[in-house]
Amino acid sequence: AQSVAQPEDQVNVAEGNPLTVKCTYSVSGNPYLFWYVQYPNRGLQFLLKYITGDNLVKGSYGFEAEFNKSQTSFHLKKPSALVSDSALYFCAVQEGNNRLAFGKGNQVVVIP
């Protein structure tokens, strides 16, 4: 079965500093990977996806993610964090029927 792991529970970062949220995957074949963000009492919002092609994927709100096949990782990054980036972030891998298997999520706290 396809799966992703998000090893950290919470990521704290000072406003203006680089933000990284880690994700590793375990899949057979080529992975289709996604990042979503969830604000309080809201559904998930799509940030970016990796299907094929360039290993560096750019997405919404200044986020990007790097696909690393040798390390089986797909870490989410933002060069300069904003307080408004404080939210819950989910990594996901696409399985059959396009269903998504999600990681447990990472709470990001950006400190002013």
Next chain:
Amino acid sequence: GAGVSQSPSNKVTEKGKDVELRCDPISGHTALYWYRQRLGQGLEFLIYFQGNSAPDKSGLPSDRFSAERTGESVSTLTIQRTQQEDSAVYLCASSPGVVGSNQPQHFGDGTRLSIL
């Protein structure tokens, strides 16, 4: 609005009662998904619809859970004889739906279900 709409946004009910949750997908989206999000956990897949058929029901946790969809439109998730462990946020998502298209899923804001 053009997004996925779910109702009710909150539901509190007594253990043993039946509940019905509704999802209105984005117009034209043929694929529809239900997920469950328990407190402090990731999302668990429940069921997938392509049109009004459900080729994948593998995530439904028990026979108390069922879902249906009318054409390529509204879906309802029904939980019978609710138990306290059913308390969670139930999220619906839709996508254009061609299998293998890798299109992102668009999520509603969910229904927060609390079983007393």
